[in-house]
Amino acid sequence: MxxxxxxxxxxxxxxxxxxxxxxxxxxxxxxxxxxxxxxxxxxxxxxxLESIEVFTKEDNVNLSEVFLAMKASKEPKPDAKADVKVIKAYFEKVYPDMDFERVYASDMKKMVKWAEILEKAGIEIKLTEHAEGNEETTLEDKPIVEKKAAAKISTPKAAAIKSGPAKKINTPRKMA
CATH class of the missing domain: 2.30.30 (SH3 type barrels.)
Structure with missing residues (x-):
């Protein structure tokens, strides 16, 4: 996993x-x-979990950064069902940059619970390169062949739509 x-x-x-x-x-x-x-x-x-971000005073950070700070901290983790004040005090020591006005107490409780679950399961917390955004793709990096292939695929669809049966125009009949 x-x-x-x-x-x-x-x-x-x-x-x-x-x-x-x-x-x-x-x-x-x-x-x-x-x-x-x-x-x-x-x-x-x-x-x-890779796509979840946490509000901080500066820029938002990925949830994995908070998990890593929790893991590196010497502070004992509170119980997920502990009082809100205890959990908030824990995060003030572990991750002081967190924006406590926008991060709800229920979210902090989830972070503590999820960190415990990941730790028990033995899952290493790290982002993949794609999620970190280390891969910078520009138009120069993409091969031109892909663009031509996409154009060929879309052209037959457009032609198939246009080549349908001709529309019948119904005009009202004249009554004598």
């Missing part, structure tokens, strides 16, 4: 590994009890 496959599912507690995705949902495996089930995207929405 890797960090880039971890998702949070609305309406379901805990974290899940995205095993497979389909057009109408995804197959997820719980990190806590290892149960696998299908989750419909009509009812639930998926949030990859």
């Amino acid at each position: 890797s960090y880039n496959k971890m998702v949070s599912v609305t309406g379901l507690g805990g974290l899940f590994e995205l095993v497979s995705s389909k057009a109408d949902g995804g197959i997820v495996r719980s990190l806590e009890d290892k149960s696998t089930k299908f989750v419909s995207n009509r009812i639930h929405s998926f949030s990859h």
